[in-house]
Amino acid sequence: MIEVKNIEDTNLAENPVIAQMGKYNHEQLLFCNDNETGLRAIIAVHNTTLGPALGGTRMWNYKNEIEALNDVLRLSRGMTYKNSISGLNLGGGKAVIIGDARAMKSEALFRRFGKFVNSLAGKYITAEDVGVNPLDMTCVSMETDHVVGLPGKSGDPSPVTAHGTYVGMKACAKEQFGSDSLSGKKVAVQGVGHVGEYLVEALSKEGAEVYITDIHEPTLKRVADKYGAKVVGLDEIYEIDMDIYAPCALGATINDTTLSKLKCSIIAGAANNQLQQE
């Protein structure tokens, strides 16, 4: 956490937040706080050249606010690239809610967050990301129209994301192995949450040898039992003998430490910002 004793003590030119915004060329940041619901969030609008900034909301137990800030800055910039490369008339944005998604969620918290989204008057459109599900977005939608991924409308984006990851993986396999078949290929899926589980399902159906890991033991066990996937340790996943590494948890898992360990010839996963250094 940045310690600022008096606001007068800070020199705007040296403010790390403003400097960070300049580094990635962000348009706007909205810091959100509500003591009553416990909401602490940051909404980042990276670029609206092509249209309103679209990007999901992540709820995560960040170690500190700087970690949350860095994440939302990197994620929102990634959304500018993803939306633009997909030919959409949408800019890039993202939001993070600081807190434990398994303990802190409430209708009131997401409604309060919805009010903050609404205050941006359509400049930012939100959706699900890590730690957030369609039900949470329903609460957000009680306070704003600028939300997608709602049940009965576009719905949970995870199955579609997993399918995109799966067909992307097959395209890589065709290039690398001469066939797009994943049957018998060793695939290591890191994170078996919303997207990861659908991916494991598709890979298992095709006859791939699937290895999985997750920090949440009950989820890991349930997915392993359901699809017959083999469980590996959180760090072990980088070192196992595999053809394809599929990062489907958080970003920055491809870095100076892991790169030398990875024996795969394909990396294809759903996680945003897979490279630690851009």
Ligand SMILES: NC(=O)c1ccc[n+]([C@@H]2O[C@H](COP(=O)([O-])OP(=O)(O)OC[C@H]3O[C@@H](n4cnc5c(N)ncnc54)[C@H](O)[C@@H]3O)[C@@H](O)[C@H]2O)c1
């Ligand atoms: N949900 C979508 O439609 C969508 C779309 C585009 C990109 N993504 C990206 O895909 C990734 C997964 O999203 P999701 O919606 O499945 O999230 P999720 O929260 O449902 O699942 C993430 C899983 O990763 C696990 N995890 C977290 N840290 C881990 C670690 N260090 N090692 C192993 N497991 C870990 C969590 O316990 C959880 O089970 C995220 O990076 C997200 O930004 C998701």
